[in-house]
Amino acid sequence: MAKAAHYCKKCVLDSTTPGISISADTGLCQFCEKFTPLSPEKKEEYHARMDALLKSPKKQGKYDVIFALSGGVDSSYTLYRLKKEYPRLRILAVQFDNGFISETALQNAQNFCDLTKSTYLRLALDQSALRDTFSKAANSRDAYPGTAKYRASDICNTCISIIKQKIIELALTTKAPYIVFAFSPGQTDAPFVTLTKPFLVWMRKIFEGNLKAMGVTDRDAYLIDAQCIQPGSPEPEVTIIHPFLVWDYDKPAFKKECIRLGWIDPDLKDHNSSNCLLNAFAIKNHLDKYHIHSYAYDLAALVRQGNMKREDAQEKLHVDVTDASIDEVQRKLNL
């Protein structure tokens, strides 16, 4: 008989998810029990640091910021606000074409680059090899550590890791001092990450290990160019910034603002992505393999922080297994 689910009384995690325990005393999950909200002083400190970095960036190369732009609402808004608050920034906005980006997301990305006078780059890798890699991710088990499994599906972890590696490579080769990702406060805790060569070598090695565990043989195309971080190469002078850990994360408000600016809401049934057709399948694949909803941990964090209503998060966790995109993705991935 299936074990009855005990829900955390604060967030959306429940006891049937592997690794989650709900205290009989407090009714809270282990994350809510240990949660300490960010103090206003700390937030102010982060804001001051972001201002100091972005108001007058060191002019080292052609761009000040390499920006990861999906064309979804979070990254479109971040690009707009970044340019509004720091108008002197020279931004290279990179949209990774994983072969499953919706036409609307492509259009949104280009429109927001025009609006913000940012340079647009569509980063496309070998589409057939990418499909094979996503297929291997879907068929893999435990290629990523426990922590990563809670943060994203195996497919999304693969996609975002490729994006990170290639964006870092672009920052190193163009001498851009900053990389900006529009991760939500549920997706990361660190507003600033300073990159060092040993750290990059280490991160490259870890992702190479993940790809190897999935059976991906041609891995170099997905990794930071080894020459950029080999002994004797210049020390990186790059900081990653996550603005949503500095700004308030009020998604309904900034979605409204984006729509006012011309952002088009795509007609996707998936509640968790406004840009990628792979997402619904990736969620289902992860649930089937690990019984973990790959958005539960992020959404729970947003609820815990007060950035999302509990019922809204619960609605997002509803999986529509009849979504037509799932069949289409399975076909494209030969699964």
Add this chain to the structure above:
Amino acid sequence: MQEPRKDILDFLKTQGFLNEKTVLQDNDSLSETGVIDSITLLQLIDFLESKYKIQIPVEMITPENFDTLAGISQSVMTLKNG
């Protein structure tokens, strides 16, 4: 060295989903055994800085110092006893 080691293990159990049954040796690679990834590592650094009131310099964050329980404990003690 016992104190940071226990705190690190507690942190990994709550934040890193280190299975209760997993036995970690002091010199096991945390990244290769799948216990941490880059994001958990950053969370761990943040946790250690606030717990021990230390500043961990970025150049210290290397696999030699931060990929094993022994390395992390030693790094924390070095900075603490500064």
